Amino acid sequence: MKAIHVLFILLLLAAWPVVLRAQEDGDTTKAKGGQAVEELKGQVDGMNETLIEMKNTLDALKKVKISGYIQAQYQSADTAAAKSFAGGDFPANVRSRFMVRRGRLKVNYDNDLTQYVLQIDVTQNGIGIKDAYASIRDPWIRTGVFTAGIFDRPFGFEISYSSSSRETPERSRMFQTLFPGEREVGAKLELNAETGLWSTLNLKAGLFNGVLNNANENDRNKDFIGRLGIALPFEEQNLAVDGGISLYDGKVTTNSKFVYDINPASPAKAYRIDSSASNVGNSYGRVYVGGDMQVYYDLPVIGGFSLRGEYITGTQPGSSASNSFYNPGATVTPIYLRKMAGWYVNLVQNVGVQNQFIAKYDVYDPNTDLDGSQIGAPGTSHTAGDVKFSTLGLGWIYHWDANVKFVLYYDMVRNEKVNAAASGALAPFRADLRDDVMTVRMQYKF
Amino acid sequence: MKSLLLAVAVMFLTFGFRDQNETITVKGSDTMVILAQRWAEVYMSKHPEVSIQVTGGGSGTGIAALINGTTDICDASRPMKKSEREKLKQRFNTLGVEIKSAKDGLALYVNEANPVQExxxxxxxxxxxxxxxxxxxxxxxxxxxxxYSRENNSGTYVYFKDNVLEGEDFSAAAQNMPGTAAVVNAVAKDKFGVGYGGAAYGKGIKFLKVKQDASSKAYEPTAESVKSGDYPITRFLFMYTRSKPTGALKEYIDWIISNEGQDIVTKVGYFPVK
Structure with missing residues (x-):
């Protein structure tokens, strides 16, 4: 055996305890490492469980959607105390005002086939309920939706076009008159297929109290409201044509024996009065027929534009000075039966991504039997509720970002000029009233 | 009141026509985000004057951004819904322009250790x-x-639900993952997991072959089977713009659907539209 081999064996023997200890240390480290991995795995499993738990909670919360918008505005009218459909009449001695026109908060619980919606409106005037409804979608072909509660009346286009999206600050005069508050208490069925041949058609129809969204039923009648719509997209041409026909078939019940309507035999088209005692409790038709059309076209470079129009005609039972629908409450109120008609045309031109130009012309004639020159002639008993109005509105919208937009809008309101002999409440209508209104609005929507 | 009206109008016009951002923004489908990033990188290297920002978030998120005006291009792995087109009409008075930018075989992923083949x-x-x-x-x-599934803002989720589940709801046991990469990652680690997503994401997992019915031939999502339509879950990957694209936006989209742009589609793992 060579000396070097002896030396190696001696070194090995001397190092043996160290090797043994190192092996023990290695084993201990391995054991510790294994233990740490196990602990880590346990922690990860625990975190996974927590994550799954949190995810379940998050998934449930995702079904709740909260949205809202605030419209704060400054308005200036031609004169103090101007009567206006641009957000309500100006109070006495008031020519300009700041106001919160709408302050909406909407909670929507969307469980795919079922839906809960509650929307409130908070302004300087207090809190009001706008929407409160539940809806169920059919689980088979997912085309039918049944809704019950307080929601938009299914008539025409402008009612269901959200105030936060609508370009003009307010709906046209005829809609504000015929459908105050836009919403009603009732139940409706909606058919609207997502795909296939029938997807171009949609139908909404329902029964309603025929009063207001914040009032109780006041007679034995239920009013039918429905719209059959069609939407024709021509994608290759960047063109879309939508439209629909609508029907409101309802009744109001009078609490007065006095029933007024225009006497067709009268050369001056005076009102005639039926004062039979048996009139009390009679029902009279509140019937509107409407047609609407919307055309959308993408103008190269400039942006999309839309041209929308609606026409409504029918019979409106109202009261003496008001052409809003007859809703007497506890007060005994004579009923006035008028044939009415109204229409509007609205042009919106997008200019790039952030700007929009708006022009709108709307007309509401609450009594189509009468010309302006006939209104207020001696012995006719006509009222301010018979006067026709037209409004030309011009405006500009600037979208600051996805949430904020500014609106500048100017309403030029014209009334028909009544008979030169008109007196009393009709006398101011012998000339055009000074009731133009400028609106500057900021809207925040989320 | 006329002077007040004039003053406010001038203010509006001043705000309204401030300088617009020239950058092209792309937002939407997570399935398409790798492809969209690759397109942007290559295009910007050849057109340094153009800046393209790409983010994911899901097709639903991208479409919402298109509607609220915060993106120029929306990437979507499903077609826009009727309700979404209605919102676009409301805000921009347009129907939107749909561009088919690639094809995808929606793949079924299982763990490599899973013996199931089809x-x-x-x-x-x-x-x-x-x-x-x-x-x-x-x-x-x-x-x-x-x-393993996806969040409901994902176009892949919607496409899978509409076309494979035929509108039925996913099992409550399905775990929703934030993106296709997360689905792949989960399946790669889970011997008994199954997931679905774009064919370009199939790394570390196995594709299941899919057949129309029991008597049909089963196919993997390959270029041939997707192009021929033999693979049963084939879909287009879309880009949407609000209006007909013009200027730099048009040039970029034209490039994407050109041979050069479609070569990148193949390299990333999807399939060209032509």
């Missing part, structure tokens, strides 16, 4: 609606099927 569309539906819960029924181990 499924019919009906079997996939049974698995994801919770009617079938054990791999044994499909020739696999006697083990519970672990379902």
């Amino acid at each position: 499924l019919t569309l009906a079997q996939i539906k049974d698995i994801y609606t919770g009617k079938a819960t054990n791999w044994k029924a499909f020739g696999g181990p006697d083990a519970k099927i672990i379902l």
